[in-house]
Amino acid sequence: MDPARPSQEILRTLTDEHVLRALMRHRLLTRAELSTETGISKPTAGESVRRLTEAGLVVDTGRRTPGGRGKGRVGTYYSLAPGIGTALAVSIAPEGVVAEHIDAYGDLIARAEAAVGRPARPDDVAQALAEAVDEVCGHGFAGRGDGSVGSGAGAATASWSADHAVRPRLAVVSAADPVDRHSGRLLQLPDAPFLLGEIDPVAVLAGRVDGLVHVDNDVNWAAEAERKADPLDDFAYVYLDEGLGCAIVSDGEVRRGHHGLAGEVAHLITVGPGGVAMPLIEVFGLLGLRRAGGATAIDVDLLLEKRPPEVVSAVGGLIAALGTLIDPEVIVIGGRWGIGLVDDIAQEAARLPRNVQVRAAAVDNEPSLSGARADALDRVRELILSR
Template identity: 55%
Template sequence: MTRPSQELLRSISDEHVLRSLMSARRLTRAELAVETGLSKPTVSESVRRLVSSGLVADTGERTPGGRGKGRVGSFYGLAEDVGVGLVITIAPDGVTALVVDAYGDEVSRTHRAISGPGDVASVLPSVAEETVAGHHVRLCTVSAADPVDRRTGRLVHLPDSPFLVGDLDPVAVLSPWVRGPVVVDNDVNWAAQAEHAFLGVADFAYLYLAEGLGCAVVSDGEVRRGHSGLAGEISHLITTGPSGAVPFIEVFGELGLRQSGTTAIDVSRLLRADSGVLARAVGGVVMGLVTLADPEVVVVGGSWGPALLDAIRAECSSLPRQVSVVAASVAEPSLVGARAAALDRLRAALVEASR
């Protein structure tokens, strides 16, 4: 049997030390030995390497010592300039940016309202610059309220679907402030990831019903994005409308529930409309999801979906294949999902930097 190389063993030791410090924030070498299960000499060598690489620093704090209390111990933590992650959400109500450090703390946050999709291209750079000022940004996650091409990160305008954010290339716009990757996904996929952490269910569909329509399919714990990243774009899924079988997006046109000059849904007007007709249309969408994806649960989120939950459940109760339909539970789900991903990627990047 081949024995692991010394380089591999050192790498594993350094990762254990780094992850312990990310969790506990500050530890002495003796405490690190207890936390990691490594020997004190191994921990001391690991700390020495990590300090030398600039990832770990002596905090300047000391344990009580002397007069029978043992040797004075130094506390170590992550170096101040080790790097942060940037999180951006782009939605019809504005652009939000926040910086998260490797401990999981929110370091700064900026929000700027927009009056329409045309504002995003000018607002996004200024929001990013203000939020990351003085920070070494290792990576960025971006949530956008429009379909996203998974190969390029550009936003995609599908026929007859509202363009809530507008034509944008977030990777190109944000690259001046980010030294590493910029990961762009649509808001529903990020929301589904946040809900997955809460639900603990491996197979579910997240149905997002707001100004725009969206869906994320989670299978075996992973969001399925499809060939180009457009899986779950349900606007053209055929369902039952007032006139019969129509694409889902057309139901709102037939009911007069669109915002003027766009296919975006007028939520305030919708909430005063006939919930039975809307629930029937949503029920047809749920039937399609159950037929093709076989989810254990269908989660209903967005600005109007949960308000119609009882009517949607009643409609779904007559479907040939039954599924549990529940309301989304996570507040600000797209932001929560993108933030969690940024934190995981940041911690992984620091571990990689130690090798």
Template identity: 55%
Template sequence: MTKPSQELLRSISDEHVLRALMAERKLTRAELAALTGLSKPTVSESVRRLVESGLVADTGERTPGGRGKGRVGSFYSLADVGVALVVTIAPDGVTAECVDAYGDVVERVHRPISDPGEVGAVLPVVAAKTVAAHHVRLCAVSAADPVDRATGRLVQLPDSPFLVGELDPVAVLGPLLHGQVVVDNDVNWAARAEQAVLEVADFAYLFLGEGLGCAVVLDGEVRRGRSGLAGEISHVITEGPSGATPFIEVFGELGLRRPGTTAIDVARVGAADPAVLARAIGGVVTALVTLADPEVVVVGGSWGPSLLDAIRAECARSPRRVDVVAASVSAPSLAGARAFALESLRTALVDAAR
């Protein structure tokens, strides 16, 4: 059996030390040894390498020592290693956050918008203001629009209620940072956040708000499809007031769209017959169960959870039953994008140590 190289062993030790500091913020070398299970000499060498590489710094704080109390210990923490940028593009505006490797939001800027067409001008201003005082290593973007998987561009589809247009977040944000820009739609990010709570490998996240969307998670992975447009459910055929009809058209027939748009008028949904809406939603759930076989269907969005009982009753009539539960994570799209950005930042720091 081939023994691991010294380089590999050093790399593993450095990762253990870095991740311990990410979790605990500051530790002495003795505490690092106890926490990681590494020997004290191994920890000392790792700390020396990480200090030399600029990833770890001596905080200047010391433990009490001397006069029978043992040796004085120095506290170490992460150096100024940079942040991750998290951006959400939504009907209520553009939000940008800087998240450090401890998971703290160290900067946040929000700019409301009155029209989706403003995003192209607002996005670079908000992002530049957020990152002005920070070294940004990477970025995660959540957009309330379909996203092209290959390019990260927003895609304009028929009946999409939040049409930003041909916006390219990668081109806008790339010059502001030193790493990758990952763009995905808001429902996929929301599903990632919900997955951390559910701990289920196969589920569907049905978003019912101003827009209609779905994320399908199979074997623990969000399935985005060839072009990234998996889960765009507006044109799934279901049962409406006039019979078989595309899902989005149900809301037109019920008079629940905002004038001149296909966006759902959330304030008026409560006045609609819940049985009619649940029947239409049940048809969509049946399609999801038939094609994806999820263990659970999570219902989120601004009005979806309020119909949970009616949706459950409708789904109970299906020959293939599935658990239907309400989403539990607040601000799920932001939470999902932030968690991804944090883990990506930590991985980038571990890679830098190598």
């Protein structure tokens, strides 16, 4: 039975959801405003507020002079209850760990960064992760808690400053390595650079978060962020940096594949030097562009200095494969050397039998973390609405 059985409870739930959603958008509303905002009648909206207040999801804040509204009785303003739920957005990369703690409005409660030595050792990474998250949840530090923007919400958010720890209701983690879709663990793929090592973010965070921990590859989150900036339904995000990554968005959603390894393009067959068919990652080895030592990461500085045409045509093979298999509206290029070579790549793409548009990524400020943050916000809100 797909849709739920009809019952009056459904209507009540729907009403409450509308009210909560309106409060998420506008932070502070009177019953009357709620009524016009949601299209629900005044008595019904009022009743819903009563229910939600009783359940502890909504609180009566101070009242407010109606400002420019002139005469009339003053309304009481309601907002989401302070303890209604927060979420964690975390980015794990070779450069370090960033953790952000956000509330149901998407406001930043706290942010912490923890550096990691190069090359990143898995244990160090896991420890940095734990530290950043602990700091951001108010352990050790008294939470600053005044990160909320917007005016008038003071009364509601003041109690965030309480100096005891807050447990987020979920965490969304971005990791700069392939992620197993089911376990959330980081995976070493054959021949691919393994930047962070075998760490298990779910295990680290399970004790620090009340609900689920969602882990995914950083490029997938970057694509999510890109989609917020430019809401295309079908595109590919090619990330060219120390590692090679690619996110695929079809019909408006990031598609992760069965194991979560969609877009792990290291050994896609492409055109190598001399027109020989070979896996993409081997091109960099052949051209001497991989970093020395055990790490198999690409040497970005060297690559940007030499700008070898062989690299561009190898990427052209990837673009062609994406064009034929995915049929994206555009292909977005990100990553340090990707952005550096984006014009050459676009030129190469224009020569393909099926023309594919190529452009640089629009989001350049912490794209992965932005995507994870947006997802974390969606998920807490969903969690709040669903009960």
